[in-house]
Amino acid sequence: MLVGMDAPAATAWLVVGVVLGALAVAALVSVLAVARHRAGRRRGRSPTPVDDLAEFLEHPPGTRPQAPPPAGWATLAPPEPPPVGDRERSGPLLAALCVAALALVGAAAAVAAATADRTPPVRASGTSPAPAITTEAPGAPVADLVVGGLVLEPRAVGVTATYPEVRLTTGAGASRLELRLPTYNCLTAEAPADPVAAGCTATPVEHAVVEGDDLRVIRDGEGWVVRGEAATVVRPGGSAPEATGRVYPLELTVSPEGAPAADGTRAAGGDLRLGTGRAAVLAERSRMRPPG
DSSP states (O other): OOTTOOHHHHHHHHHHHHHHHHHHHHHHHHHHHHHHHHHHHHHTOOOOOOOOOTTTTTSOTTTSOOOOOOTTOOOOSOOOOOOHHHHHHHHHHHHHHHHHHHHHHHHHHHHHHHHSOOOOOOOOGGGSOOOOOOOOSSSOEEEEEEBOOEEEEEOSSSEEEEOOEEEEEEETTEEEEEEEEEEEEESSSSOOSOTTTTTOEEEEEEEEEEEGGGEEEEEETTEEEEEEEEEEEEOGGGOSOEEEEEEEEEEEEEEEESOOOTTSOEEEEEEEEETTEEEEBOGGGOEEOOOO
């Protein structure tokens, strides 16, 4: 029965078995002791005295043999009280049953604790850094971009602003765009340059991967024009992705700026349209490798 269980669960079940066995033995001993005590008291009781007033003249007091009273005559002696010993023994038996019930509850709690899921708790999103963009698509990243703040969604009061980070990968006949959206709820009409300084409230970071038929990458001189639709997910505390149900149309234009660096990359400029907002690519924080 214990095959396949881990050590804590098996130990807990063994403890339950031992406790149940001990309780069963104790209950049997208690029942036998109470039954023996009651039988002894019955054997030691004296026969019920018979009223001899009805035939006083024929049979003087003390000469009539003991016999059941005639039908219709009421017994004048008071009824015999119940044995005191039985009442005295009912208390310990009830206490034993209560102890047994508590032991079973404790054993059940031990089993639940031993067999509970030991998966470490997921930390709240505010206690761990947001995961960085990673790429699994073939080929090397050709653009790592940081975009200025834009309005992702207007609200009845204020806006939801985001500050997108984009990675574009091409190669082996496939293209992939990874999007990371740190989001804030702001009581402003536009996305502020610094959401923290503006008193905005941070909300879960949204992520999206656009590839395959959902992504169109068109070469434009030394840059690209990228179009697609981004269905976003959130990853609370680094847990499994959970779909938000939101899909944002996007259009990205990117082109190199300035002289090439030693590694062949150049600063990147352009702009990004996402949802209802639009913002420029920040050239001082963005790099790209022009198509060869």
